[in-house]
Amino acid sequence: MEHDRRGPALPAARGPVSAAVAGYLRGAGPPPRVEDVAGARAYGDDLQLALYLCYELHYRGFADTDRDHEWDPDLLRVRAAMEQRFLAALYADTPGHTGLDDALAELLVEPVRGTGVSHYLRDEGELWQLREYAAQRSLYHLKEADPHAWVLPRLWGRAKAAMAAVEFDEYGGGRAERVHARLFADLMHDLGLDTTYGRYLDAASAEALATVNLMSLFGLHRELRGALVGHFAAVEITSSPGSRRLAEAMRRTGAGPAAEFFYDEHVEADAVHEQVVRHEVIAGLLEEEPQLAADVTFGIDATGHLEDRFGGRLLADWRAGRSSLRVPLDAQTEHIARIS
Amino acid sequence: MPNVPSEAPRGDRRSGPPRRVTMQRCGPILVDGPVEVELEDGTTVRSDRFRVALCTCRRSRRWPWCDTSHRERV
Numbered sequence: 396m397e398h399d400r401r402g403p404a405l406p407a408a409r410g411p412v413s414a415a416v417a418g419y420l421r422g423a424g425p426p427p428r429v430e431d432v433a434g435a436r437a438y439g440d441d442l443q444l445a446l447y448l449c450y451e452l453h454y455r456g457f458a459d460t461d462r463d464h465e466w467d468p469d470l471l472r473v474r475a476a477m478e479q480r481f482l483a484a485l486y487a488d489t490p491g492h493t494g495l496d497d498a499l500a501e502l503l504v505e506p507v508r509g510t511g512v513s514h515y516l517r518d519e520g521e522l523w524q525l526r527e528y529a530a531q532r533s534l535y536h537l538k539e540a541d542p543h544a545w546v547l548p549r550l551w552g553r554a555k556a557a558m559a560a561v562e563f564d565e566y567g568g569g570r571a572e573r574v575h576a577r578l579f580a581d582l583m584h585d586l587g588l589d590t591t592y593g594r595y596l597d598a599a600s601a602e603a604l605a606t607v608n609l610m611s612l613f614g615l616h617r618e619l620r621g622a623l624v625g626h627f628a629a630v631e632i633t634s635s636p637g638s639r640r641l642a643e644a645m646r647r648t649g650a651g652p653a654a655e656f657f658y659d660e661h662v663e664a665d666a667v668h669e670q671v672v673r674h675e676v677i678a679g680l681l682e683e684e685p686q687l688a689a690d691v692t693f694g695i696d697a698t699g700h701l702e703d704r705f706g707g708r709l710l711a712d713w714r715a716g717r718s719s720l721r722v723p724l725d726a727q728t729e730h731i732a733r734i735s
Numbered sequence: 736m737p738n739v740p741s742e743a744p745r746g747d748r749r750s751g752p753p754r755r756v757t758m759q760r761c762g763p764i765l766v767d768g769p770v771e772v773e774l775e776d777g778t779t780v781r782s783d784r785f786r787v788a789l790c791t792c793r794r795s796r797r798w799p800w801c802d803t804s805h806r807e808r809v
Contacts, residue, residue: 505806560785568783635803639796659797666801667788670765674757 403593410441426469437484491696540565542610553679585651621687625694763801
């Protein structure tokens with residue numbers, strides 16, 4: 396039995412399913428049972444954390460867990476049950492657009508008076524809120540573009556070539572210091588956050604976990620390749636204007652040059668990426684497999700739905716004057732100061 | 736004109752395939768990178784991306800690069 400020495404520590408459980416998954420990974424309990432999944436809410440903390448733990452085994456894993464768990468049939472069985480719950484909820488909650496053209500057209504229109512998180516952070520965000528936002532987003536940005544790399548073997552021709560080109564740009568065009576995940580670590584450093592991979596898993600809300608689980612779900616299933624492409628399109632199309640607002644928020648609060656640069660870079664990069672994704676990845680995919688148009692639309696709608704939930708949760712917490720995190724940042728930072 | 740081996744010196748773009756530029760009525764010009772753009776004041780800016788989006792609506796705050804400011808606002 397090979398154990399991973401590196402990787403983040405397993406987080407605290409948030410209910411019976413995540414407790415069972417974490418216990419099993421630690422070698423301290425029996426495999427989680429499929430029956431237990433039925434009692435967990437689809438978007439709730441327990442199911443989303445348990446699912447996150449299962450998916451993370453395909454990225455970097457956790458310290459002191461058995462490496463063989465990545466392909467453990469018992470774990471895959473319970474993961475499939477959780478995925479079914481998650482997907483069923485997403486299908487039910489995204490009656491969505493009548494067609495792909497409608498879905499794309501809506502993304503390509505900029506609201507004059509937007510009410511999203513990036514508008515809030517630009518106009519009145521304080522440094523502590525930017526730090527919370529970055530801590531929660533770090534679960535994705537420290538593995539930025541990784542979930543999308545899984546789609547490459549499932550694409551062909553124009554779609555594959557274009558997707559690989561965009562991913563190459565995400566990975567810094569061959570330069571380690573320009574890899575977007577690295578640029579985000581630099582942003583975190585400016586904000587006084589710990590850049591260790593997985594550090595803020597305990598702090599992240601269920602809504603934040605769900606946005607990352609969605610990408611892993613779409614990325615790991617060939618069947619959902621159309622949805623993955625839709626997800627990628629939604630992120631890239633909405634990124635430029637959103638990144639501009641976040642860059643302004645970083646400038647206004649004096650967050651630091653790397654914090655500004657991360658979002659400035661995304662304004663420019665994603666203005667190109669969204670063109671390539673629409674004209675080449677989506678168009679190329681549908682040329683080969685026109686029957687996937689509905690899946691691409693679903694991917695777009697599911698992304699919007701979960702991003703809205705995440706944004707809504709952040710704004711509700713902040714407007715009520717409370718932290719959006721499950722574990723205060725300062726408590727984590729003090730903990731880090733003690734151990735380092 | 737038939738495509739015949741050229742005697743032009745190496746590095747002369749006229750000897751290779753023409754560079755493709757993608758134009759849209761409502762959107763940036765797309766050019767394969769890297770691209771060097773000479774600005775009115777004689778300075779040059781450079782982008783090393785595999786593809787570069789050049790602003791045509793003149794609303795970009797990162798001009799000459801596209802920042803999606805051409806999008807319809809409602």
